[in-house]
Amino acid sequence: xxxxxxPTYNGHPVSPTLLAFDDTDSPDGMCTTYLATLLIQELRDxxxxxxxxxxxxxxxxxxxxxxxxxxxxxxGRAKGSGTVCxxxxxxxxxxxxxxxxxxxxxxLERSCRVLEKVAKFxxxxxxxxxxxxxxxxxxxxxxxxxxxxxTLRSVESALRKTGATWRKYKSGRGxxxxxxxxxxxxxxxxxxxxxxxxxxxxxxxxTIDSKSVIKMDKxxxxxxxNYDYDNPHIAITPSSPCPIxxxxxxxxxxxxxxxxxxxxxxxxxxxxxxxxxxxxxxHLVNRRIGSLRPWESARLAAKVLSEPTTIQGxxxxxxxxxxxxxxxxxxxxxxxxxxVGRALLPGDEVLLCGSVRDEPRSLNVEKxxxxxxxxxxxxxxxxxxxxxxxxxxxxxxxxGYRCKRCGAKLPASKALTKEFPRAIKPGWYEPPVASRxxxxxxxxxxxxxxxxxx
Ligand SMILES: [Zn+2]
Numbered sequence: 358x359x360x361x362x363x364p365t366y367n368g369h370p371v372s373p374t375l376l377a378f379d380d381t382d383s384p385d386g387m388c389t390t391y392l393a394t395l396l397i398q399e400l401r402d403x404x405x406x407x408x409x410x411x412x413x414x415x416x417x418x419x420x421x422x423x424x425x426x427x428x429x430x431x432x433g434r435a436k437g438s439g440t441v442c443x444x445x446x447x448x449x450x451x452x453x454x455x456x457x458x459x460x461x462x463x464x465l466e467r468s469c470r471v472l473e474k475v476a477k478f479x480x481x482x483x484x485x486x487x488x489x490x491x492x493x494x495x496x497x498x499x500x501x502x503x504x505x506x507x508t509l510r511s512v513e514s515a516l517r518k519t520g521a522t523w524r525k526y527k528s529g530r531g532x533x534x535x536x537x538x539x540x541x542x543x544x545x546x547x548x549x550x551x552x553x554x555x556x557x558x559x560x561x562x563x564t565i566d567s568k569s570v571i572k573m574d575k576x577x578x579x580x581x582x583n584y585d586y587d588n589p590h591i592a593i594t595p596s597s598p599c600p601i602x603x604x605x606x607x608x609x610x611x612x613x614x615x616x617x618x619x620x621x622x623x624x625x626x627x628x629x630x631x632x633x634x635x636x637x638x639x640h641l642v643n644r645r646i647g648s649l650r651p652w653e654s655a656r657l658a659a660k661v662l663s664e665p666t667t668i669q670g671x672x673x674x675x676x677x678x679x680x681x682x683x684x685x686x687x688x689x690x691x692x693x694x695x696x697v698g699r700a701l702l703p704g705d706e707v708l709l710c711g712s713v714r715d716e717p718r719s720l721n722v723e724k725x726x727x728x729x730x731x732x733x734x735x736x737x738x739x740x741x742x743x744x745x746x747x748x749x750x751x752x753x754x755x756x757g758y759r760c761k762r763c764g765a766k767l768p769a770s771k772a773l774t775k776e777f778p779r780a781i782k783p784g785w786y787e788p789p790v791a792s793r794x795x796x797x798x799x800x801x802x803x804x805x806x807x808x809x810x811x
Pocket of ligand 1 (some may be wrong): 748764
């Protein structure tokens with residue numbers, strides 16, 4: 358039981374030195390993942406222990422810069438030559454399985470100098486934070502930041518207990534994401550290989566051969582969100598003017614390294630493989646409608662209450678209930694996904710995943726499982742009198758029918774009806790690739806047994 362003798366600090370086991378940062382980008386440039394490559398360059402006298410981690414946080418917080426991603430690097434001293442997990446300007450980046458910590462204060466000092474040169478301080482939404490520690494903070498910091506809205510004060514108080522050292526810029530809100538990335542202990546996980554552009558090309562149009570992306574998508578088994586076939590579009594390239602050339606996501610790190618070499622077009626300046634929480638659905642909490650909270654993302658079982666309506670802007674709204682009621686909204690940017698909302702009928706049973714909007718309170722549906730469909734039986738005519746063989750007259754809404762010739766009566770339930778086929782089948786439905794969020798677990802991942810049994 359050697360673990361008993363591992364040094365601890367207030368119960369936290371010592372790890373190699375963790376360096377995490379967040380909120381350095383802006384909507385019109387930089388990218389926190391790019392800073393990871395700059396820091397690896399700067400700290401190349403240290404060894405990388407385990408893959409760099411790219412951690413996505415609560416996508417509903419109103420003050421996020423872009424994708425709400427934070428990064429954690431694990432650094433120290435290792436033995437052996439490690440394995441290649443990236444390349445920066447022709448120099449391979451190597452990763453090691455284990456190593457010993459170094460001085461976190463020195464790592465923080467050196468990293469701050471790099472961050473201060475590149476962070477987009479002029480953007481009002483950019484509030485960088487950087488944390489270094491030889492102890493992994495409690496997992497609650499991750500779960501709080503991916504599912505809820507947490508305060509900087511509560512995070513700093515937790516960091517103090519783990520002996521971490523950190524620096525805040527402007528409001529310093531980035532410390533929340535940085536410490537969340539640092540405290541993430543993967544349950545489910547995926548990988549992303551990200552290739553970056555030469556500094557001279559950043560801001561110009563990206564040249565990526567879409568045929569090579571389709572070929573890569575079709576010839577790999579474990580990648581996802583590569584290409585949007587519904588609305589022909591390359592999904593591995595961002596639309597912002599950031600340093601990323603492309604990023605390929607998947608469940609097999611070795612396959613991603615091969616997939617990277619299949620993309621034709623602009624030559625990357627550098628690339629790096631990340632371990633991530635993307636596609637894990639870690640942000641979803643199981644809730645009943647009555648206990649939904651604003652800014653969170655929930656999974657809830659409900660019954661359709663009303664016929665779907667299409668409101669201005671093309672959004673589809675369906676009223677659902679589980680005792681309490683809420684409007685489930687299928688927004689226009691989800692395009693074909695709205696057809697699922699439109700096809701629902703009162704009485705259908707569904708499982709909805711989505712984000713909670715505060716005012717007016719509604720659920721923005723990001724994924725749906727149709728569990729049970731009611732029969733679509735509609736009235737097609739009045740009943741026929743058995744004696745006279747003539748169509749009977751209605752006595753008013755749900756008042757039944759009466760034969761005009763002989764006076765015979767029939768109840769309303771005897772109307773002529775017909776069962777129509779339903780436009781949807783039970784099962785899962787998701788928006789097209791381009792409208793998915795980073796934490797969205799694609800259906801392509803859900804069918805893989807090894808994922809949920811980690
Ligand atoms: Zn009759």
